[in-house]
Amino acid sequence: MKRTxxxxxxxxxxxxxxxxxxxxxxxxxITKDQITLGAFLPLQSGLAAGATQxxxxxxxxxxxxxxxxxxxxxxxxxxxxxxSYNPQQTVAVVKKLVDRDGVxxxxxxxxxxxxVAVLPFLAQRGVPIVNPAxxxxxxxxxxxxxxxxxxxxxxxxxxxxxxxxxxxLGAKRVAIFYQNDQFGKDQxxxxxxxxxxxxxxxxxxxxxxxxxxxxxxxxVALRDTNPDVVVLGIIPKHAALxxxxxxxxxxxxxxxxxxxxxxPVVLDLAGPEALEGVYVNLMTAVDTMDTPAVKKANEILAxxxxxxxxxxxxxxxxxxxxxxxxxxxxxxxxxTRVKLISxxxxxxxxxxxxxxxxxWNATYHGGPRSFGYAQWQGGKLKVLEGW
Amino acid sequence: xxxxxxxxGLALGxxxxxxxxxxxxxxxxxxxxxxxxGEMAMFGTYACFAxxxxxxxxxxxxxLAAVPLGILLGVATExxxxxxxxxxxxxxxxxxxxxxxxxFHHTAGWIWGYDPVRFPSLFSxxxxxxxxxxxxxxxxxxxxxxxxxxxxxxxxxxxTRMGIAMRAASQNRRAAQLMGVNVTRISLIAWxxxxxxxxxxxxxxxxxxxxxxxxxxxxLLKAFAGAILGGFNSxxxxxxxxxxxxxxxxxxxxxxxxxxxxxxxxGIIIVVxxxxxxxxxxxxxxxxx
Numbered sequence: 082m083k084r085t086x087x088x089x090x091x092x093x094x095x096x097x098x099x100x101x102x103x104x105x106x107x108x109x110x111i112t113k114d115q116i117t118l119g120a121f122l123p124l125q126s127g128l129a130a131g132a133t134q135x136x137x138x139x140x141x142x143x144x145x146x147x148x149x150x151x152x153x154x155x156x157x158x159x160x161x162x163x164x165s166y167n168p169q170q171t172v173a174v175v176k177k178l179v180d181r182d183g184v185x186x187x188x189x190x191x192x193x194x195x196x197v198a199v200l201p202f203l204a205q206r207g208v209p210i211v212n213p214a215x216x217x218x219x220x221x222x223x224x225x226x227x228x229x230x231x232x233x234x235x236x237x238x239x240x241x242x243x244x245x246x247x248x249x250l251g252a253k254r255v256a257i258f259y260q261n262d263q264f265g266k267d268q269x270x271x272x273x274x275x276x277x278x279x280x281x282x283x284x285x286x287x288x289x290x291x292x293x294x295x296x297x298x299x300x301v302a303l304r305d306t307n308p309d310v311v312v313l314g315i316i317p318k319h320a321a322l323x324x325x326x327x328x329x330x331x332x333x334x335x336x337x338x339x340x341x342x343x344x345p346v347v348l349d350l351a352g353p354e355a356l357e358g359v360y361v362n363l364m365t366a367v368d369t370m371d372t373p374a375v376k377k378a379n380e381i382l383a384x385x386x387x388x389x390x391x392x393x394x395x396x397x398x399x400x401x402x403x404x405x406x407x408x409x410x411x412x413x414x415x416x417t418r419v420k421l422i423s424x425x426x427x428x429x430x431x432x433x434x435x436x437x438x439x440x441w442n443a444t445y446h447g448g449p450r451s452f453g454y455a456q457w458q459g460g461k462l463k464v465l466e467g468w
Numbered sequence: 469x470x471x472x473x474x475x476x477g478l479a480l481g482x483x484x485x486x487x488x489x490x491x492x493x494x495x496x497x498x499x500x501x502x503x504x505x506g507e508m509a510m511f512g513t514y515a516c517f518a519x520x521x522x523x524x525x526x527x528x529x530x531x532l533a534a535v536p537l538g539i540l541l542g543v544a545t546e547x548x549x550x551x552x553x554x555x556x557x558x559x560x561x562x563x564x565x566x567x568x569x570x571x572f573h574h575t576a577g578w579i580w581g582y583d584p585v586r587f588p589s590l591f592s593x594x595x596x597x598x599x600x601x602x603x604x605x606x607x608x609x610x611x612x613x614x615x616x617x618x619x620x621x622x623x624x625x626x627x628t629r630m631g632i633a634m635r636a637a638s639q640n641r642r643a644a645q646l647m648g649v650n651v652t653r654i655s656l657i658a659w660x661x662x663x664x665x666x667x668x669x670x671x672x673x674x675x676x677x678x679x680x681x682x683x684x685x686x687x688l689l690k691a692f693a694g695a696i697l698g699g700f701n702s703x704x705x706x707x708x709x710x711x712x713x714x715x716x717x718x719x720x721x722x723x724x725x726x727x728x729x730x731x732x733x734x735g736i737i738i739v740v741x742x743x744x745x746x747x748x749x750x751x752x753x754x755x756x757x
Contacts, residue, residue, distance in 0.1 A: 125574060127682055129582030261727050287726040292686040294677035295483075297476035298721035298729070305469050305722075318584045318678060329595045330472070330602055350586050350678050 110185025119184035123166035138395030141385035142402035168198035189401035212401030233448040239271025246310040256285035256308035268314030313338035321350035353460030363453035374434020437468035479607030481714020486669035487691040490662040497634040497658035504568035506688030513670030542663025589675035699747025
């Protein structure tokens with residue numbers, strides 16, 4: 082009798098410890114044939130359009146990988162939760178993803194404040210997060226061991242745009258139109274810094290807030306400063322509002338815009354004439370790039386999400402998916418979070434073809450530092466400079 | 469520069485004015501402040517856009533269809549949400565309209581997606597030169613429609629039996645009822661009319677702001693501000709108030725700072741409310757006990 086009880090007890094304890102042991106050996110979210118990943122996206126908010134496209138870009142790649150046998154024999158399950166761009170909701174859904182769904186890592190999330198709100202929790206649990214898309218030092222030049230950025234700092238984009246205006250377009254008078262939040266202000270600050278290097282000052286500055294439905298006053302004010310080039314640190318809808326307003330006034334400055342101005346939505350909203358000649362900074366691919374990587378990405382997207390047009394957000398989502406899959410592959414069959422992190426750090430100069438080359442190492446987890454440039458010509462983006 | 473700023477300010481103000489007219493209409497007839505007005509306009513505009521793309525009816529036909537569609541939307545909303553609240557305290561109706569705001573906002577995103585889309589315009593995109601300012605024909609259309617709607621509604625409230633009954637019902641519901649005014653019907657008519665006006669407003673605004681589930685957020689706030697400036701019960705007051713807001717906003721953006729244009733616009737409202745709580749264009753109402 083005593084024996085049986087001891088046996089039962091040891092069996093029970095054994096199972097319990099065994100499970101914990103197993104969880105430590107392979108980390109949570111990993112089974113024999115599945116890897117569970119997660120993401121938080123603002124699927125119901127002003128950024129919802131981008132969030133949906135980002136999800137579809139990443140999801141298409143995971144489906145493609147799964148249909149081709151998975152990674153090291155494991156299929157990928159990616160659980161996406163909506164946070165409505167509300168940091169409190171992000172904290173809740175990330176706790177749910179990590180504690181209840183037991184995700185192994187996070188990939189291709191969207192939102193700045195929302196990601197910053199959950200970084201301490203993810204760092205504490207050691208959950209890797211690849212491609213937290215946003216604009217903040219903690220996300221684009223991360224110090225945490227578990228964070229890997231695919232996007233550059235917004236200020237570096239601003240710097241690059243101003244450099245391009247001065248060096249390539251020969252601008253002497255540069256004006257800046259930007260979104261009045263960290264996303265836009267950082268670009269503005271970067272541009273001002275770059276102008277300083279060239280002994281120039283911005284001749285005009287104007288801003289908008291995302292809820293604005295009209296930017297006519299800003300356009301008139303900027304026009305009156307008579308710039309050669311206007312730098313836009315902006316999102317697609319307001320880029321379209323700006324361009325249409327400038328067109329209405331018959332004002333045609335040279336324009337250099339953030340990568341979001343390459344979004345097909347801008348073409349749809351503003352029309353090809355208003356966009357003609359606009360230069361765009363590239364930190365993701367554009368669908369007209371004639372490279373094998375872009376063609377393959379377009380095919381994958383067309384197969385799994387035929388309604389989604391290739392562009393900034395789908396490429397960005399997919400780039401995160403490609404990199405985490407590569408990291409998981411290199412980390413080998415006995416996958417752990419620590420192994421994934423060291424695999425990502427040892428990628429070297431890694432080309433996804435959808436974003437500029439990634440150069441992570443043990444001390445640098447930040448985004449790329451090179452950019453491409455393209456120009457809208459006849460309703461099509463023509464790549465002028467690759468990265 | 470100044471003429472261009474004034475012209476675009478007036479164009480912008482007329483957008484606010486068109487929505488403000490619906491707000492004032494419902495408030496004048498039922499004493500309810502409808503926070504959902506902007507979202508109902510957006511929702512109706514999306515419905516018209518669906519009609520436009522699914523059936524390929526020409527735009528003017530869809531514009532005409534917007535009127536019955538708006539009436540239907542307004543009447544249904546009134547029946548379902550405002551009807552049961554008629555004998556509840558006014559604050560309940562106010563909270564209910566905030567709930568409606570959320571419902572219309574998220575339902576639209578859920579049905580039609582979150583991407584902004586281009587909306588066709590009745591007018592040619594070629595701008596017209598007025599005293600050196602380039603004004604979109606669409607904006608002139610909006611100004612014309614808002615003035616027309618304002619005049620029609622003004623005549624309706626001042627000179628028709630139904631209009632007078634509406635004003636009576638909002639001032640003292642019980643007394644109006646005792647005089648034989650059908651208060652339930654008045655509320656229905658007001659919601660139907662106001663929603664029809666606001667859907668037309670949405671159709672006129674969408675070519676300028678793009679059709680987007682967030683297109684009405686700031687328009688609604690400015691329309692409120694303009695209506696309050698005008699006294700909230702006066703139709704001409706609301707229109708003038710909104711035009712003032714549009715112009716002031718533009719001047720501040722150009723001459724002071726673009727970052728402060730909303731702050732200044734709303735700052736003016738606070739000042740007005742402090743010194744003329746009844747608004748700039750209505751007489752003070754003295755209630756006798």
